[in-house]
Amino acid sequence: MTRKAALITGGSRGIGAAIAERLAAAGWDLTISARGAETLESTAARLRAAGGRVEVVPADMTDEAAIAGLIEAHTTAYGRCDALVVNAGMGVMGSVADFPVRRFDKLYQVNVRAPFLLMQGMLPTLRATAGDRGAAKVIAISSITAVYPEPNLTAYGATKAALASMCETFNLEESVRGVSATSICPGYVDTDMSEWTKGAIPADEMIAGADVAAIAYAVTELGRYAVLPQAVLTRPGDNLHRA
């Protein structure tokens, strides 16, 4: 049987690494990417223990040439892509009143422009993998701030809403060819990114990376005729629909 292959950005730690672990355990081959080569290599060594192939491609999502290199490396290695996971992202807090515009630009580069370039550049391979009867999935790690506003996350929330919107339009254009996109929109997940707020919200009361990975894996199990545009994952109680 042909082994499935996924390309995961931000796959070295946090949510990306959790998705990589879930797919590796299910027998997938992987390409994982991030900036830091050392963490990527140690994560890859862990993933290879599940028995699959793992390609490591360091790339900065602000660097268009590096993104093109990542697309080329994955396609050359596997010649197929059953799941493109656009997960690498950055978070910056700040009010509209004094948010520096250069930070706004960098947020857009990493959280929106890079996913667009990846969706565009991987499209021929995604379409070919889906073929006439199969399916290929784009899984975009957005945020609950894409759907429900959160104070001081204007710029971040706008990038995540843009990412979710890209998935919706992508589905209008591509889902008839068997390639569909899902934005996953979680509240706080226990990773390095949420470290700053763990004094107020205990890490073990946050969503686990494995929870996000469970949704991502379920999406890869959907067939050609099942499109899940968005999955919102929120915390319980009063925190419902809040980050």
Ligand SMILES: NC(=O)c1ccc[n+]([C@@H]2O[C@H](COP(=O)([O-])OP(=O)(O)OC[C@H]3O[C@@H](n4cnc5c(N)ncnc54)[C@H](OP(=O)(O)O)[C@@H]3O)[C@@H](O)[C@H]2O)c1
């Ligand atoms: N944690 C949360 O509460 C939460 C909630 C909702 C959504 N999200 C979203 O989930 C995604 C993953 O976040 P996380 O919580 O797993 O964060 P994380 O633990 O900080 O991991 C981020 C990953 O992205 C990579 N990365 C960051 N900037 C990059 C860049 N410029 N170019 C290439 N790779 C880059 C990191 O590796 P390097 O630093 O080595 O590049 C790392 O692998 C993000 O899109 C985030 O916005 C997070």
